[in-house]
Amino acid sequence: MPLIVDIHTHVYPPAYMQMLRARKTVPYVHDPSNNADPRLIILSSDDDPSIPPDQRGRPVDSSYWDISVKLAFMRQHGINISVISLANPWLDFIEPGEAQIWAERINDDLEATCAKVNKDADPENTRPIDQKETLFAMGALPLSAPDPAVVVNEIKRLKTLPNLRGVIMGTSGLGKGLDDAALDPVWGALQETDTLLFLHPHYGLPDEAFGGPDATSRYGHVLPLALGFPLETTIAVTRMLLSGVFDRFPGLKILLAHSGGTLPFLAGRIESCILHERKFVAAGGDVQGPRRSVWDVLKTNIYLDAVVYGKPGLEAALAASGSDRLLFGTDHPFFPPLDGKDGDWPSVTTNYKAINATFESSSDTVADVLGGNAARILNLK
Ligand code: URA
Ligand code: ZN
Numbered sequence: 590m591p592l593i594v595d596i597h598t599h600v601y602p603p604a605y606m607q608m609l610r611a612r613k614t615v616p617y618v619h620d621p622s623n624n625a626d627p628r629l630i631i632l633s634s635d636d637d638p639s640i641p642p643d644q645r646g647r648p649v650d651s652s653y654w655d656i657s658v659k660l661a662f663m664r665q666h667g668i669n670i671s672v673i674s675l676a677n678p679w680l681d682f683i684e685p686g687e688a689q690i691w692a693e694r695i696n697d698d699l700e701a702t703c704a705k706v707n708k709d710a711d712p713e714n715t716r717p718i719d720q721k722e723t724l725f726a727m728g729a730l731p732l733s734a735p736d737p738a739v740v741v742n743e744i745k746r747l748k749t750l751p752n753l754r755g756v757i758m759g760t761s762g763l764g765k766g767l768d769d770a771a772l773d774p775v776w777g778a779l780q781e782t783d784t785l786l787f788l789h790p791h792y793g794l795p796d797e798a799f800g801g802p803d804a805t806s807r808y809g810h811v812l813p814l815a816l817g818f819p820l821e822t823t824i825a826v827t828r829m830l831l832s833g834v835f836d837r838f839p840g841l842k843i844l845l846a847h848s849g850g851t852l853p854f855l856a857g858r859i860e861s862c863i864l865h866e867r868k869f870v871a872a873g874g875d876v877q878g879p880r881r882s883v884w885d886v887l888k889t890n891i892y893l894d895a896v897v898y899g900k901p902g903l904e905a906a907l908a909a910s911g912s913d914r915l916l917f918g919t920d921h922p923f924f925p926p927l928d929g930k931d932g933d934w935p936s937v938t939t940n941y942k943a944i945n946a947t948f949e950s951s952s953d954t955v956a957d958v959l960g961g962n963a964a965r966i967l968n969l970k
Contacts, residue, residue, distance in 0.1 A: 591956035592718060594963035595668045596787075597846065597894045597918025599676035601653045602698045616678050618649060626650050631678055632813060634796050634805045647810070652922035656702055656724075662921055663722045666937050669960065670718070670969055673699065674727040674757040676923075677791035681732060681759055688731035689739050696747060699726035703752035725969055727755040727787050730775075732763055737771060741778040748782050754967040755785035755844070760792060760825035767825045768832035780840040785892070785967060788825065789846040793817025822850030826891075827859055836880045841890050842966075844916065848897035849887075853909035856883045884909075892966060894918040895958055898939045903947045912954045916963045917944065 601609070609618040609629075616631040621643035630636055630646035637645065652658045653676070663671055675695055683691050703724040710721040728747040731739050747753045756779070762772050767788075779786055796802050799812040822845055835841065845852065852859075860883045863869065869878030893906045896918045906915055917940065924936035948954040963969060 590667070590719065591952075592670070592960035592964060593666075593668045594670040594672065594917060594960035594969060595663070595919050595921070596672045596844065596916045596963050596967070597896050598659070598671045598673055598921045599653075599923065600656070600659065600673050600699075600702075601649075601676055602695055602702070603654050604694055604698060605675065606654050616682060619643065619645065629653070631791075632793070632810075634793075634802070634813060637802065637805060639803075640806060652925065656706060659921065660706065660722045662934075666919070666933065668722070668919070670723045670725065670963070672725045672727060672754055672963070672967060672969075673703075674787060674789075675699075675729040677759060677789060679729050679732075679757065679759055679791075681761055681791070683731070683733050685733050685735045688734035689743070692729055692731035692743050693746075696726075696728040696743070696750065696753065699728065700750040700752050702726070707752070723969075725752050725754045725967065727757045727785075728753050730756055730758055732758070732761070737763060737774045740775050744775070744778040744782055744784055747784070754969070755787055757787040757789055760788070760790060760821055766828055768828035768834070770832075772834075773837065776834055776838040776841060779842075780838045783840075783842070785842045785844055787844045787846070788822065790818040790821040790825075790850070793821050819847050819850035822846055823852045823855060826850075826852055830859075830879050830881075830883060830886060831863070833877060833879055835886045835890055839881070839890070842892065843890055844892040844894060846894055846896065848893045848895060848902055848906040848915075849891065849909070852883075852891075853887070853893070853905035854902075856887060856909055859883050888914075892916060892962075895940055895944055896920055898936075898943060900943050900946050903943050907947065912948065912957060913962055915958045916966070917959045 609616055610620060615633055615636045619628045619630060619642045625643060626648035628643060628646045629649035635646040680688060680691050703726050706724045731743055734740060760767060762769050793813040794817045796804060804812055826845060863879060866872060868874040868876045871878060887909045888911060891910055892914045893910050895903060895915050897903055897906065919937045926932060926934055944955060944958050
């Protein structure tokens with residue numbers, strides 16, 4: 590059996606849950622007065638006053654905060670290593686003065702959780718990797734801090750925590766999106782410390798794109814999660830490209846959630862629109878425009894998770910970035926089976942099947958995507 594590494598798997602540490610429970614505005618957790626599971630209200634469209642609070646958002650249970658539930662899920666699905674990350678909306682909404690303290694609290698908690706699990710599973714560090722569950726983590730960033738230097742310091746501090754591998758970040762950056770020049774010190778620190786950035790969506794598209802505020806009551810989360818999330822990722826990374834982030838920081842390493850949203854599929858169109866844009870200097874305009882092509886960035890700076898639930902999406906990701914840049918993930922604990930959590934999760938088995946179907950002629954490539962690539966890229970030893 591190949592080594593299986595899950596690079597897209599989330600937690601809300603208990604301190605974060607407690608903070609969400611104390612809040613009354615998005616993001617927050619609502620505890621119903623009956624014995625039902627609490628509700629997680631993190632998307633702005635979830636906070637619909639016409640829906641009773643105990644039906645808003647989605648149920649949230651111990652799979653979000655209890656690491657023993659994560660370990661059982663790993664065992665059930667044959668996952669050897671999980672690289673856990675704080676789930677959305679991370680620390681984006683934290684008061685500026687508290688951002689640093691929350692980042693340190695969350696990241697120290699993630700480090701302590703990994704260290705304890707790894708030690709408990711193998712006190713002498715002698716057991717083979719495929720006979721235990723091992724954890725690493727990606728850190729959260731204090732992006733709402735008053736000064737980007739706070740973010741830079743945390744990126745550097747994370748390098749000193751033995752089980753931390755990379756950082757997770759949403760698409761709002763310091764509040765103005767990822768083409769904001771004020772982020773340059775952050776890109777510089779990521780490049781200098783050779784830190785992988787996991788870019789993950791949260792904000793989606795405005796409700797109007799989906800038919801207005803009652804779209805959620807009609808179709809639940811299908812439109813924001815299936816379409817809003819991937820387009821958000823695509824727009825964010827395209828704005829980085831257009832503003833020259835990859836020209837200024839050619840050593841950046843970015844893992845895109847959900848196989849890059851729609852970036853692999855739309856890369857040709859993006860490149861064509863750049864080529865035909867009169868504003869850009871190459872066409873006689875007055876704006877620099879990107880010097881590196883989308884294709885070059887996809888094959889040099891971008892890694893893609895294999896969380897796309899189907900062969901066509903995976904083939905687009907493969908063609909755009911290459912099989913050595915594709916990494917298995919689950920998005921646990923989101924997308925649980927609705928008929929009870931004891932059986933295999935279709936959200937996981939669908940991705941296993943897509944990987945096997947796409948690379949059926951090469952078991953080595955299947956092994957790379959399932960875990961070999963992640964172990965190499967994130968130095969998981
Ligand atoms: N997956 C996530 O990571 N977050 C969500 O809110 C939904 C699915
Ligand atoms: Zn996710």
